[in-house]
Amino acid sequence: MDEHTETAKPLGRNERILDAGALRALAHPLRVQIYDILSQYGPQTASSLANLTGESSGATSYHLRALAKHDLIREVDGRGTARERWWERPVGGVSFANPEAMKTPSGRAATQVVMTEFLGRRHQQLMQYVARGMQSEPEDWQEGSLISTATARLTSEQTQELAAKMQALLDETVGRYRDQRGEGVRPVSMHVDVFPLSEEGHLR
Template identity: 35%
Template sequence: MTSNESRRISDLDTLKAFGHPLRMKLYRLLYISRKATASQLAEQVDEAVSLVSYHLRKLADHGLIEEAEQQGTDGRERWWQPASKRLNLHNEDFSDAPEKVATHAAVGRLVFDQHVELYRRHLDSAQSWSPEWRSASSGSEYLARLTAEELAALGQEMHELIDRYEERGRARDEAGDTEGRENVALHLYAFPFRS
């Protein structure tokens, strides 16, 4: 059963295992679907089932995903699910050696690139959504002057708010209230900069 806790990736081997483009996509798809087989995921990423199975096993070897309870009658198919509520990466876990710093930065860039690609696809298809969804979508940039402590507090409050909405949506989804419900991506970046 998926843990209701967040998983903090703090070791280099797990970070490297997660830092593969296809594995990130598979993890995201598995997170959205909650449970899926390699065949179902392979269809979504347009890759061979054997390749997807290999990458799922690598994610499982590092405890990022786990086998799920069998969902159908076909006992030959393995079902997978995320092993935790969310994954977290923290800079301080990878700042004590050059290889760790470089790997953390590379994985961060890959995550960002995938976020950008997801948003580009949304922009390209925005007119195919109903006016209600187009109106509900948003994009904003806020520029504030904060201390490190204030930024940390803001981030914590935002995570708590998003958690409440996500939990409410999942509970309603599991209760069968799926009418009008879609997958929603919310990407937040908060970082200091100098102009």
């Protein structure tokens, strides 16, 4: 499993900050879906992605090439044939927050599309887990799962410290287990959301 971290802002880690061209290339619902599948489940072909997305292999092949042009994905060395190419998402963190891209309307629009699609997919996966019944999972997986929300009153410095600690824990876990294979191993999604609430408590 490739290391897989997407962030909404640079955190000073060794990660790639997507430039405006890469953001625009990724700013398509199916491309976000393909990119995320490669991140979560490892290398795929256009055919296997077609089966997973419900699209044609011609469509997935086209979008794979578009992502590859901006080095968002790459062919797997030594695997596949001329007719059946395997694709993977390179190891390493990725940040969607590019200050230069955010200075232009097209850059802001592309960033918004990418973030909306990724967050929508994350929410959909969570709701699927809830809908299929958390109790349907084996007991050991139930005990290892966590859906938790907490609120505290913090300063900006304390919030930065908390975010850094949580990110460091995610980085350590992904770095240690990203290539793990074997019986009982499954993809596990890990979410961290740290952000200030409106003082008025209004939802906008």
